[in-house]
Amino acid sequence: xxxxxxxxxALSVPEGENLVLNCSFTDSAIYNLQWFRQDPGKxxxxxxxxxxxxxxxxxxxxxxxxxxxxxxxxxxxAASQPGDSATYLCAPYNAxxxxxxxxxxxxxxxx
Amino acid sequence: SAVISQKPSxxxxxxxxxxxxxxxxxxxxxxxxxxxxxxxxxxxLIATANQGSEATYESGFVIDKFPISRPNLTFSTLTVSxxxxxxxxxxxxxxxxxxxxxxxxxxxxRLLVL
Numbered sequence: 001x002x003x004x005x006x007x008x009x010a011l012s013v014p015e016g017e018n019l020v021l022n023c024s025f026t027d028s029a030i031y032n033l034q035w036f037r038q039d040p041g042k043x044x045x046x047x048x049x050x051x052x053x054x055x056x057x058x059x060x061x062x063x064x065x066x067x068x069x070x071x072x073x074x075x076x077x078a079a080s081q082p083g084d085s086a087t088y089l090c091a092p093y094n095a096x097x098x099x100x101x102x103x104x105x106x107x108x109x110x111x
Numbered sequence: 112s113a114v115i116s117q118k119p120s121x122x123x124x125x126x127x128x129x130x131x132x133x134x135x136x137x138x139x140x141x142x143x144x145x146x147x148x149x150x151x152x153x154x155x156l157i158a159t160a161n162q163g164s165e166a167t168y169e170s171g172f173v174i175d176k177f178p179i180s181r182p183n184l185t186f187s188t189l190t191v192s193x194x195x196x197x198x199x200x201x202x203x204x205x206x207x208x209x210x211x212x213x214x215x216x217x218x219x220x221r222l223l224v225l
Contacts, residue, residue, distance in 0.1 A: 031211040043115075043203055044154075044216040089153060093211060099144075101153040 002027040002094055004102035012108040019077040021105045023090035028071050030092040034099065035064050035075050038087045047088075048075075080109045113138055113206050115217035123223045124194055131190045132220045134204035139184035144214070145177070148201040157202075160187050194224045 003026045013019060023033075032051045036044040048057045048064040050073070056065040063076040073090055087106045091099040114137040124130050134143065145157040158166040158179055166179040180188045191198050205216040 034214065036216075041201075041219075041221065043218040044205075046213050046215060049213050091154075091214075098156060099154075099214060101155075103153045 002092060002098075002100040004090060004092060004100050006088075006090060006102035006105050008105055009103060010106040010108075012110065013080060014110050015080060015082060017080050017109075019080050019107070021075040021077070021088050021090075021107075023073040023075070023102055025071045025073075025090075025092045025100070025102075027092075027094060028068050030068065030094055033064075033066055033073050033090060033092045035062075035073075036089045036091065038089060038104070040086075044089065077107075080107075082109050082111050084109050112213075113140065113208060113215040115204060115206065115215060117202075117204060117217040117220050119220060120218065121221040121223075123225065126195050126224055128194055129190055129192045130194065130222060131188050132202055132204075134187045134189070134217055136185045136206050140206040141184070142207060143181065143187045144205045144207075145179065145187070145189045146203045146205065146216075148203065148219070150199065154203065157189070191222065194222075196224045198222065199224045 005024045007022045034049045035047045038044050050057045050066040061078040066073045085108050087104040089104045091101045116135045118133045143160045146154040148154045156169050157172045158168045160166045160179050160181040162181045162184050178190045201219045203219045205214050207214045
């Protein structure tokens with residue numbers, strides 16, 4: 001059974017900092033991995049999807065890397081802004097059409 | 112991308128009653144997924160719903176408690192039956208744009224059981 005761990009669980013930083021959010025997973029036989037953002041009381045917004053054959057994906061100030069063999073993914077957020085405040089979830093996708101979610105990193109960016 | 116709507120957005124229910132949550136997608140999709148997010152927790156998959164077949168439930172979830180319908184390629188319902196306070200959660204439906212592709216989520220239904 002896939003298990004996903006996200007570190008740190010919570011992060012509070014001043015505006016402008018570059019951030020690193022970590023995700024580790026136990027079953028490396030994944031098809032892809034997605035990073036999501038969840039605002040309080042809301043649904044999930046997909047940020048980036050990395051296929052298992054890829055090493056990284058970029059979208060604007062976000063960059064996600066994947067090291068499938070070691071079971072790790074990292075989300076980099078450049079020049080953080082207060083609007084980035086949310087919970088960030090990583091979810092590897094395994095056989096059986098199944099996403100397994102980590103516990104998330106709650107990010108607070110202070111003006 | 113897919114646009115997903117859910118009804119109701121939130122509800123407060125009495126224990127022992129049942130609530131049916133609707134999920135509507137703006138395009139035809141093969142697979143729809145139902146998740147539960149308990150307070151302060153991450154998401155847990157309840158079941159996968161394919162049109163024309165019985166839903167597939169994950170360990171810890173049973174059809175009698177969470178019956179699912181999938182009458183067509185754009186719609187699904189999840190019923191939370193005989194509710195107890197432990198069922199208080201956010202329930203989310205999602206779809207994938209293609210096998211192994213991006214998953215899109217609805218806004219969720221916030222359920223409080225008293």
